[in-house]
Amino acid sequence: MSFSSRPLSRRDALKGAALAALGYPLLRPLSMFAAAPVSLPDRTHGIRLGLASYSLNTLSVDQVIAVVSQLELKTVSLFRLHCPWGTGTVEECRTVVKKFADAGITVTSTGVVELPNDEAVVRKAFDNIKGAGLKKFVGRPTIESLPLVEKFVKEYDVIVAIHNHGPTDRYPKAADALKAIQPYDKRIGLCLDVGHGWLADEDPAASIRLARDRVYEVHLKDTRGPKDGKSADAGPVIVGRGLVDIKAVLAALVEIKFAHEVEFEYEEPVPNKVPGLAESVGYTRGLLAAM
Numbered sequence: 001m002s003f004s005s006r007p008l009s010r011r012d013a014l015k016g017a018a019l020a021a022l023g024y025p026l027l028r029p030l031s032m033f034a035a036a037p038v039s040l041p042d043r044t045h046g047i048r049l050g051l052a053s054y055s056l057n058t059l060s061v062d063q064v065i066a067v068v069s070q071l072e073l074k075t076v077s078l079f080r081l082h083c084p085w086g087t088g089t090v091e092e093c094r095t096v097v098k099k100f101a102d103a104g105i106t107v108t109s110t111g112v113v114e115l116p117n118d119e120a121v122v123r124k125a126f127d128n129i130k131g132a133g134l135k136k137f138v139g140r141p142t143i144e145s146l147p148l149v150e151k152f153v154k155e156y157d158v159i160v161a162i163h164n165h166g167p168t169d170r171y172p173k174a175a176d177a178l179k180a181i182q183p184y185d186k187r188i189g190l191c192l193d194v195g196h197g198w199l200a201d202e203d204p205a206a207s208i209r210l211a212r213d214r215v216y217e218v219h220l221k222d223t224r225g226p227k228d229g230k231s232a233d234a235g236p237v238i239v240g241r242g243l244v245d246i247k248a249v250l251a252a253l254v255e256i257k258f259a260h261e262v263e264f265e266y267e268e269p270v271p272n273k274v275p276g277l278a279e280s281v282g283y284t285r286g287l288l289a290a291m
Helices: 008-022 061-070 090-102 119-131 146-156 174-181 194-199 204-210 246-255 274-290
Strands: 048-052 075-078 106-110 113-115 136-141 159-163 188-193 215-220 261-264
Touching (some): 061 090, 075 090, 075 261, 090 119, 136 146, 136 215, 146 188, 188 194, 194 215
Parallel strands (some): 048 075, 075 106, 113 136, 215 261
16 A cells, blocks of 8 residues: 555654654754754665755755754755856855855755856856856756757766756656757756656656666655646645655665655745755655665
8 A cells, every 4th residue: 555545644653753753843943953963874775865945945045054954964956046056156156065065065956057059158057067066957958959058068077957847848747858868968867856747747756767867866846736736725735745656756766776866845835844844854754764
């Protein structure tokens, strides 16, 4: 029986146990998030859990660092409001990345960076990202700009992971992005967003297996649907409370021995995202520990 079909009380018990292991930081003020966290045993099967900082796009860099530290996550992909990848200077980007590194957090990637068919714009992004010490970033090239992106991927030796963005995007599903990049250098790959894929009628676990050699990042999120988005109940939710088969997604990642980052991207429109993130992390750790 899948977790989604078990009685709610059992699922809540699993979440509660995992959150207890986290120390359940939900009622603490942000100013206290820098407190030393409780050490946890690694029962993740090699899955590297991190945070997409877009989840905390209303918080400052210092506040993001505090939350990530409290949740005992070690990696982060930085949204443009936290680091100006496309508009800033190399020094500005390097300074932000160092601030995270000094807190014991590795910046492994970026939020979505637009990559139009414009050599100057694309070069600036690559300069900033490579100059800040990153080996990978999430990009959104146009179909026309893919040859240009390939040129820079080869020149800079940096991975570009294309983010599928649901039914209205140029890459609705991971499969659409995979088809577009097939002729190009394998350092152009995918940032597979399981929530957007599900909304585009994609099975995220199947897509992970299909594109295993070119999936360089996964955004882990959940949604309560429906897929047409017209219901008042539609929209993103805490991981484990929606309709995405999170257990199947994690099983697929374990199966392919996924060696890159799985990042929580929590987008529910609530004033305080920290409780939802903590529950999402606890639920996911609980599922992995039970495998």
